[in-house]
Amino acid sequence: MKLTTTKRLERLHDRYANGDLSRRTFLTLTAAAAAAAGLDMPWMRQAMAAVEQVRFDGWGGTVQDAIDKYAFQPYTAKTKIKVVQGTFGDEDEIITKIKTAKPGDYQVIHSSGVNYYIKYVNGGLTSEINEANIPNMVNVLQPMIEPFRKLTPKLSAVPYDYGTTGIAYNTKVISPEEAKEKGAALLLDKKYAGKVGGYDDMTTRVWYAALATGQDPNNIKDMDTIWAKVRETRDLAKKFWSSGAELMDLLSKGEIVVTDAWSGRVAALQDQGQPIGYLDPAGSYAWMEDMLILKGSPMAECEELINFMLDPATSIAVAEGQSYPPSLDPTKVKLTEKIEKLPAFDKTGTMKSLTFADPVYWATNEDAWTKQWNRISKGA
Amino acid sequence: MKRRWTLYDPRLAWMLVAPVLLLLIFFLVLPIAVMAAYTFFTFVTAGVETSALTTANWHEFFTDSYYSGFLLKTLRVGAITALLCGVLGYFPAYFIWATTFRHKWLLLLLLIVPFWISFTIRTFSWINILGEQGVINVALIKLGIINDPLPMLYNEGAVILGMLHFLMPYMILNVYVSLEGIDRTLISAARSMGCTSAQAFREVTLPLSLPGLAAGLLLCFVLAAGSYVTPQLLGSGRDALFGNLIYDTIMGELNWPMGATLSIVLFVVLGFFAAVYTRYMGMSQIVKGLGG
Numbered sequence: 060m061k062l063t064t065t066k067r068l069e070r071l072h073d074r075y076a077n078g079d080l081s082r083r084t085f086l087t088l089t090a091a092a093a094a095a096a097g098l099d100m101p102w103m104r105q106a107m108a109a110v111e112q113v114r115f116d117g118w119g120g121t122v123q124d125a126i127d128k129y130a131f132q133p134y135t136a137k138t139k140i141k142v143v144q145g146t147f148g149d150e151d152e153i154i155t156k157i158k159t160a161k162p163g164d165y166q167v168i169h170s171s172g173v174n175y176y177i178k179y180v181n182g183g184l185t186s187e188i189n190e191a192n193i194p195n196m197v198n199v200l201q202p203m204i205e206p207f208r209k210l211t212p213k214l215s216a217v218p219y220d221y222g223t224t225g226i227a228y229n230t231k232v233i234s235p236e237e238a239k240e241k242g243a244a245l246l247l248d249k250k251y252a253g254k255v256g257g258y259d260d261m262t263t264r265v266w267y268a269a270l271a272t273g274q275d276p277n278n279i280k281d282m283d284t285i286w287a288k289v290r291e292t293r294d295l296a297k298k299f300w301s302s303g304a305e306l307m308d309l310l311s312k313g314e315i316v317v318t319d320a321w322s323g324r325v326a327a328l329q330d331q332g333q334p335i336g337y338l339d340p341a342g343s344y345a346w347m348e349d350m351l352i353l354k355g356s357p358m359a360e361c362e363e364l365i366n367f368m369l370d371p372a373t374s375i376a377v378a379e380g381q382s383y384p385p386s387l388d389p390t391k392v393k394l395t396e397k398i399e400k401l402p403a404f405d406k407t408g409t410m411k412s413l414t415f416a417d418p419v420y421w422a423t424n425e426d427a428w429t430k431q432w433n434r435i436s437k438g439a
Numbered sequence: 440m441k442r443r444w445t446l447y448d449p450r451l452a453w454m455l456v457a458p459v460l461l462l463l464i465f466f467l468v469l470p471i472a473v474m475a476a477y478t479f480f481t482f483v484t485a486g487v488e489t490s491a492l493t494t495a496n497w498h499e500f501f502t503d504s505y506y507s508g509f510l511l512k513t514l515r516v517g518a519i520t521a522l523l524c525g526v527l528g529y530f531p532a533y534f535i536w537a538t539t540f541r542h543k544w545l546l547l548l549l550l551i552v553p554f555w556i557s558f559t560i561r562t563f564s565w566i567n568i569l570g571e572q573g574v575i576n577v578a579l580i581k582l583g584i585i586n587d588p589l590p591m592l593y594n595e596g597a598v599i600l601g602m603l604h605f606l607m608p609y610m611i612l613n614v615y616v617s618l619e620g621i622d623r624t625l626i627s628a629a630r631s632m633g634c635t636s637a638q639a640f641r642e643v644t645l646p647l648s649l650p651g652l653a654a655g656l657l658l659c660f661v662l663a664a665g666s667y668v669t670p671q672l673l674g675s676g677r678d679a680l681f682g683n684l685i686y687d688t689i690m691g692e693l694n695w696p697m698g699a700t701l702s703i704v705l706f707v708v709l710g711f712f713a714a715v716y717t718r719y720m721g722m723s724q725i726v727k728g729l730g731g
Contacts, residue, residue, distance in 0.1 A: 152690050154486055178693070182486040253590065259676070298593050298675055312572045314592070426484055426692065433687045436676035439505060 110357040112141040113364055116153050117169035119146030120303045121327045125380025126169070130368045137367070140360055148302035149260075150175050157184055162355025167364065169219070170351040173206045173418035174262065174425075176216060179351060185215035186352045192362035193217060195369035200388045202410040203347055206418060216351035217365050218386040220378060223403040223413065224263055224346065225339040227310060227320035227328075235336050242340035243270045245317050247288070252295045256309055256318030259299035261425075261432035262416060263319055264289050266344045276342065277417040289435055299436060310335055319344075322402035326382035337402055345403060345413035347386070471706065477699035485693040496700040506684075506701070510708065513681040516595065517664030520602045524659040525652055527603065528610030532651075533644075535611070536618040547615075550608045562601050562672045569597055569673075593675040601669040606662055610655035617651020618644070650720055657716045661709050681705050 115131070117123040123146060131142040147153040150171050157165045170176065179185050190196055196204075196217060203218035226245055228238050232254075238245060246255055246267060257264065268288035269276040279285060293299075297315055300306045303324045309315045310325075311333050325337040350368065352361045367373060371392045378385040379397050384404045387394065391408075398404060405412050444451060481491045500506050535546045553561060568574050569591040576588040591597060621644060629639040667682035679687075685705065689698030 149690065151485075151693055154693060155690050158486065178486050181484060293676065296675075301671075308566075312566075312570055314571050426694075429485070429692050430694075433691055434505060437509070437679045437684070438677040 110140065110360045112143050113357065113360050114143050114145070114164070114166040115169070115364075116145040116147060116165060116167070118303060119148070120307075120324070122303065122323060122381040122383070123169075125377050126368075129376035129380055130373050133373065134364055134367045138363065140364070142364070148305075154178060154182065154184075157353060158182065162353070163357075164355075165353055166356035167361055168351045168353065170216060170349050172218075172347040172349060172415075173210065174346075174416055174421055176207055176210060176349070176351070177418055177422045179215065179353070180210055184353055185211065186354045186356060186358060187213040188215060188217070188352060188362060189358065190214065192359065193366040193369065195366050195371075198371065198388055198392050199369065199386045200408055200410065202408075203386050206415075207349070210418070215353075216349040217369065218347050218349045219368065219374075220381070220383040220385055221345065221347040221403060221410075221413070222322040222383045223339050224258065224266075224319050224321055224344040225325075225337055225402065226343075227318055227325045228336050228338075229310070229313065229316040230334045230336045232316040233336070235338075238336055238338050242338070243267055243342075246292050246319065247271055247295065248317075249295065251317055253297050254314075254316040255292065255295045255297060256306070256315035257292060257296055257299050258306070258319055258321075259301045259436065261429045262421065263344060264292070264432055265428060266416070267319055268292070270340065270342050276344070276414070277420055286431065286435065289432065293435060323382035326402060330382070339402065342414050345410075345415050347415070348383075349386075471703075474699045475703055477696055478703055480696040480699075482694050482696045488694075488696050496696050499697065500700055500704060506704075509679075509681050509684050510704065513664050513705075514708070516599065516680060517660045520599050520606065520663035521656045521660035523599065523603055524606050524610040525656050528607050528655065529614055529648075529652065532611045532614035532618060535615055550611055553604075553608065558605065559668060559672075561604065562669055565597065565601055565604070565673055566592060569600075592673065593678070595674065595678045597673040598670045598678050598680075601673040602663045602666055605669065606659045609658050609662070613655035613658065614648060614651045617648045617654070620651075621647045653716065653720050657713065661713060664709060665705065 117126060123144065127142075127144065131144070135141055145153075145165075147156075150168075153165070153168060154175075157168075170179070176185075199218055203221065204214070207214055207216055207218070226238065226243065228245065233245070233251075241248060245251070246257065248255075257267075265279070265285055266276045268285045269279055271288050272281070272284045274280060274285070298309060300309055300318070303321060306318065306320055306324055307328055310318065310320070310328060311331075320337070322337065322339075325335055328335045329337070350365045352358065352365070368377070369387075371387060374385040374387055375392075375395055375398065378401070379395065382401060384398055384401050385394070388408045389399075389406055399406060403413065477488075478496050479492045479494065480488045481493045481495070482488050535543065535550075538546070540546065566573065570576070571588040571592075573592070575591065576585075579585045580588065625643050625647075626639050629643045630636070634642060664680070665682055666680055667686055670678050670680045670683055671686075681701070682705070685698055685701045688694050688701060692698075
């Protein structure tokens with residue numbers, strides 16, 4: 060529901076009358092409203108009356124192409140609301156931009172799940188979604204929603220897809236049998252020194268080091284051995300990639316023969332006929348992505364967009380296009396055979412077969428570990 | 440009595456200068472001042488800082504050798520790049536100046552052509568040249584000269600090569616402008632007094648073109664030392680420069696106070712070199728070079 064200016068001023072007056080606002084605050088807010096009204100122009104009324112576009116920022120590449128083709132274009136055709144798009148290679152990059160922009164400049168973010176959700180919450184960047192405006196949320200997997208709700212009972216984001224960061228390898232150099240036998244240890248195999256890659260990201264590096272040292276990534280006991288393993292991978296690596304496009308480029312050009320990789324991007328390479336294999340070793344890093352609405356966004360339009368994106372037909376088309384399973388509950392919505400064959404797909408709808416990062420544990424260590432990883436990646 | 444306006448009235452001068460002065464204040468001085476203030480803010484957690492003043496960021500910078508090591512490495516790479524630009528750029532500049540080719544403008548145009556293509560794409564193009572499946576390795580393997588691809592990418596050499604590619608036109612233009620300013624009768628006079636071509640070059644042309652060379656060196660050094668994209672695309676993590684450190688601190692760690700501290704450090708260090716140059720050579724040569 061949208062509030063009129065009159066209604067807002069009436070509420071403000073009520074709050075003052077009830078003693079919720081000091082006289083000074085009330086007068087300041089009223090003066091600000093009066094100034095705004097005095098500066099009001101005819102075109103401003105028109106602009107405020109109708110939202111003609113929604114801003115979306117995502118990961119670019121094949122993932123965003125699929126979202127654009129199967130969700131945004133049909134949404135624009137239906138509602139006449141244009142979706143203006145931007146991309147980022149690393150989510151911290153977009154958080155920096157949001158911090159320097161005014162509320163409303165950035166509106167919907169294709170965010171990396173609960174780990175990043177905390178950063179938006181801490182930064183005071185989140186909104187409050189009216190779930191009644193997104194009826195298609197009933198089909199979304201509850202195990203995916205719960206971690207968000209634990210952080211903010213009133214959600215600012217809706218889970219949209221999930222995947223894993225497993226091991227991708229060049230099948231011309233490494234056989235599927237060898238990959239299966241060595242699993243995560245492939246990243247530390249000296250035989251492939253100078254041909255190893257990896258995601259330039261603290262969580263992924265620490266996660267795989269934990270697997271290599273036999274530790275639980277969500278309860279690491281010995282950080283020294285973790286950093287030693289991280290250094291070991293660094294010394295064997297040719298390049299740590301920083302975007303999905305760079306990962307695909309390095310793998311397809313044969314610059315690297317083994318790397319940790321995003322399941323959907325590998326599936327896209329396989330669709331192109333590239334000789335790339337993929338496996339999820341035990342404890343492989345699972346993650347989810349969500350559609351996050353930022354503070355200051357036109358809520359009604361953003362909620363309508365997300366509801367449209369969660370429509371089963373749209374969500375399935377996007378999932379097939381981007382090669383990541385949707386957040387739809389397979390026990391409620393009939394998914395396609397193609398989706399059921401995607402890496403990381405959980406047919407039970409419980410998500411118990413996947414190991415997600417414990418958001419609180421990782422958030423607690425994030426600052427110190429990111430700093431240390433940045434140093435190690437530069438040779439320290 | 441009210442003073443009347445005159446042609447060279449100082450008030451008129453101030454009025455004419457005012458727009459530029461305001462632009463400089465709002466878009467240069469003020470942002471730097473805000474950044475300087477940020478260096479004293481307190482980092483709470485990724486993306487969150489408070490305005491509680493602290494010297495912790497400066498203390499960390501001055502006591503942690505990681506930062507000074509990076510700064511020295513950046514200055515070294517910047518100096519190597521600038522020197523290589525100077526050595527390799529002087530000859531094309533001299534050639535363009537000395538040639539009797541009627542359409543000299545065409546040669547100068549060729550220098551500018553690379554600027555028509557995006558800097559990022561130009562940098563990426565080196566991956567297709569130096570990579571394992573790049574032109575050089577594929578050609579050498581097909582010719583039977585090597586069996587395994589040469590590791591030419593993702594190292595310091597590739598970073599310097601990428602920066603040479605981007606900075607060379609600045610060096611050539613600076614040297615060329617300097618050479619154009621030389622009175623050619625001086626060279627004729629030297630030759631008529633018995634100098635060989637080489638001696639005339641060494642005694643007349645080279646010394647008179649040194650201001651342009653020095654301007655080019657400063658420009659290339661400052662741009663190379665402040666570079667971020669080239670090491671990111673053509674280097675490995677170990678080949679990162681101070682600019683990458685700033686980027687990671689601000690964008691990766693979301694630690695703006697420390698990122699601001701590192702930015703101010705780089706600004707002051709590079710500003711110091713520019714100030715030394717200005718003290719002894721003046722800025723006019725660089726302005727001429729950049730203006731063509």
